[in-house]
Amino acid sequence: MRIGFNFLASGFNTPAGQSETNLDDFLTFAAQYGASDVVLQSYDKWGAVPGTERWEFADLLKLRMQVESHGLHLEALENVPTAFYDHIMLGGPKRDEQIENMIHTVRSIARAGIPIFGYNWMPSNVWRTSFHTLNRGGSKVSSYDHHEHVNAPYTHGREFTEEEMWGNLEHWIKIITPIAEEEGVRLGIHPPDPPVKSVGGIPRLLTGFDEYKRLIEIVDSPSNAIEFCQGTFSEMEDAADGGIYDMVRYFGERNKILYVHFRNVSNPGEPFQEEFINTGHVNMYKMIKIYQEVGFPGVLVNDHVPDTIGDTQWGHRGRAYANGYIQALMDVVAEEEATAAEAESVSDAAGAPNTVYGPDATVSHGIPLGESSQQPERSIFAPPGPAMIETPNPAMLPEGDTDAPTDEGRDRSTAGDADSRETGDGSA
Amino acid sequence: MRIGMGRNSASDAQALRFMAQLGIQDVVLNTPPVPVKNGKWELVDIVALKNRVEEFDLKLTAIENTQIDMRHHLITGGPMFDEQLENMVETIKNIGRAGIPMYTMSWRYPRYYRTGHVDIGHGAMGTAYDASVENWPDVLDWELTEERAWECLETWVKTVTPVAEEYGVRIGMHPVDPPMPVVAGVPQLLHNFEGYKRLIEIVDSPANGILLCQGSFSQMAGADKEGGPSIYEMIEYFVKRNKVLYVHFRNVSGTVPKFHETFINTGHVDMYRAMRIYAENGFDGFFMDDHVPHTVGDTDYGHRAKAYANGYIQALIETVTNTSLHGAH
Structure with missing residues (x-):
């Protein structure tokens, strides 16, 4: 299991149209906060690379x-602009043309060395009733209440039937899966968020456990899989009564989970609201243990987070918080597994003296024993060796009283501009 | 076990709101700018601090340090020793009267701290100490032997502990950081396990306790070795004796004479193992993130990095106790 961040490859657009943070800064942020991987997103009209109909190999x-120049691995691209494949989803007149272009794009992704392409089957994208629902301490979260949308006007001119939408999906899966297999890229579909049966005239299709089983059975292939947005799965009615854990186990055991949006929501079914990672209905520790048990080899990303005060639109602080939470869980399960493996090796050695667990021995999920039981730098994030950097003002006083008006004392005599540093609860 | 966070002032509404949003259960104010009146803090000013924090539905659990000029002669046996002793005792009374259950402090002077920074990965910067390049000048105008320094500390503990008990305040002592035996010519007492054992034996009372800055303890000589004594042995020793008020839960790489700060999960301490030791020995206090590496685009205060560390800590508490901090499930 590895850890990553996901963000819009084009940077995050503020209302003024200015990029709030450019891609290099995002990547630096991800690397500094311990990620090994990133997932670069497109959404609706914002593509990861230029192109109005398809993407080219060179750009990808x-x-x-x-990404790699920051020491990170580009694990997946998530989504293409909706206009690349809306006729495929809806059986429109440009379907065949879009299929040709999408095949081109999938081949380009594969040949550019990007192992996963995650996408969705939502012609009308994500729906929310509010993005400003008040949560703990005045934080804001998005929420959805279907009663507010039952009479939503048709987004695409008419009411589509489930049968035709399934037909469109099956047509696509049967065409693209062998091509993806041939190219060595894995494709996975994100659940419709919210996972309601239909809204705005468009059936959402992949709204529950059975629907996802149906999807993966269309073609049995590693390239017909799931972009496991755990948040959206947690919103499903099927997530109730422990169903969320059953779904992860079921699809994890079948190696259908490509990567995970590891976030939490208030409750299964609607209305619901998004939550902090540890205030939703899903026990994230229990969840990560299931990923570990089924040998999930992929990446967890923190995904969207509540809007906290003073944060950026993307949510650097909120995501740092969620990422810290996830890293702790990953460190815990890695250590638990290493301990269990050591215990096993001891008991094996006692019973069968010829059993040798050398440094290359691995536990069930391919984690080298020697590595996972190592201390100190045991974490997912192993920083390069430190190099001393000269600083002109060496003495720093982290206590708050560096700002105190009475503090003209000798203890600051070599403090330099240390008092310009905004500090707080530092060590005394 | 609970989750805390600190700030150096209660005037920053955004900081307090952020704590409320993250579900912080215990707030610590570190050297808040309370006016020093005749060498002490007055009740009315401390109550104002507490009220301010409570406006945000938060609880002010601890004041961490008063201004150093209120107590540097107390620590170093200077000519104003008696006056500062009396004023600090009065200040402790006022903290108790205000209903704040903990006062934590450092027993160190001067407050020299680090000698530089280290790149701890992809340009994230951690503060660093290296005794071989440190050349801090001597600071005292009077002579201070180690014996005299212990006499000062013992006088303080013996004087203040019964008062703190009476006023319902627990006092916790923060280690010297860097944990060197002498800093700028001044003998430092609380730089190792022995010093701390001696401290808590001066008076056997819940009011004579420890602010377990796990970062500073992890920097002590031998803290990274079994029997060193290791950080794990020290935590167990003090938690078992109910001496730990709360914890600065941060990590470092190396010990004196050379170390640097790291992210919470990239130092020499296995934080999960440490957290289990607190839980297994019945710790009922709280953990807070402490100072953090500087990362791209972050504030000087380190909002992002502190949020990261806090998320890490919340996960460990919830994992080890197998309960939700926030009653979520």
């Missing part, structure tokens, strides 16, 4: 190189 390769 460049993108991957940019």
Whole structure:
């Protein structure tokens, strides 16, 4: 299991149209906060790379190189602009043309060395009733109440039937899966968020456990899989009564989970609201143990988070918090597994003296024993060796009283500009 | 076990709101700018601090340090020793009267701290100490032997502990950081396990306790070795004796004479193992993130990095206790 961040490859657009944070800064942030991987997103009209109908190999390769220049792995691209494939989803007149272009795009992604393409089957994207629902301490979260949307006007001119939508999906899966297999790229579909049966005239299809089983049975292939947005799965009615844990186990055991949006929500079914990672209905520790038990080999990303005070639109602080929470869980399960493996090796050695667990021995999920039981730098994040950097003002006083008006004392005589540093609960 | 967070002032509404949003259960104010009146803090000013924190539905659990000029002669046996002793005792009374259950403090002077920074990965910067490049000048105008320094500390503990007990305040002592035996010519007492054992034996009372800055303890010589004594042995020793008020839960790489700060999960301490030791020995206090590495785009205060560390700590508490801090499930 590895940890990553996801963000819009084009940077995050503020209302003024200015990029709030450019991609390099995002990547630096991700690397500093312990990520090994990133997932770069597109959404609706914002594509990861240029292109109005399809994406080209050269642009994607460049993108991957940019990620790798930060010491990160580009694990997946998530979504293409909706206009790349809306006729495929809806059986529109440009369906065949879009299929040709999507095949081109999938081949380009694969040839650029990006192992996963995650997408969705939502012609009308994500729906929310509010993005400003008040949560703990005045934080704001998004929420959905279907009663507010039952009479929503048709988004695409008419009421579509489930049968035709399934037909469109099956047509696509049967065409693209062998091509993806041939190219060595894995494709997975994100659940419709919210996972309600239908809204705005469009059936959402992948709204529950059975629907996802049906999807993966269309073609039995590693390239027909799931972009496991755990948040959206947690919103499903099927998530109730422990169902969320059953779904992860079921699809995890079948190696259908490509990567995970590891976030939490208030309750199964609607209305619901998003939550902090540890205030929703899902026990995230229990969840990560299931991923570990089924040998999930992929990446967890923190995904969207509540809006906290003073944070950026993307949510650097909120995501740092969620990422810290996830890293702790990952450190815990890695250590538990290493301990269990050591205990096993001891008991094996006692019973069968010829059993040798050398440094290359692995536990069930391919984690080298020697590595996972190592201290101190045991974490997912192993920083490069430190290098001393000269600083002109060496003595720093982290206590708050560096700002105190009475503090003209000798203890600051070499403090330099240390008092310009905004500090707080530092060590005394 | 609970989750806390600190700030150096109660005037920053955004900081307090942020704590409320993250579900912080215990707030610590570190050297808040309370006016020093005749060498002490007055009740009315401390009550104002407490009220301010409570406006945000938060609880002010601890004051961490008063201004150093209120107590540097107390620590170093200077000419104003008696006056500062009396004023600090009065200040403790006022903290108790205000209903704040903990006062934590450092027993160190001067407050020299680090000698530089280290790149701890992808340009994130951690503070660093290296005794071989440190050249801090001597600071005292009077002579201070180690014996005299212990005499000062013992006088303080013996004087203040019964008062703190009476006023319902627990006092916790923060280690010297860097944990060196002498800093700028001044003998430092609380730089190792022995010093701390001696401290808590001066008076056997819940009011004579420890602010377990796990970062500073992890920097002590031998803290990274079994029997060193290791950080794990020290935590167990003090938690078992109910001496730990709360914990600065941060990590470092190395020990004196050379170490640097790291992210919470990239130092020499296994934080999960440490957290289990607190839980297994019945710790009922709280953990807070402490100072943090500087990362790209972050504030000087380190909002992002502190949020990261806090998330890490909340996960460990919830995992080890197998309960939700926030009653979520």
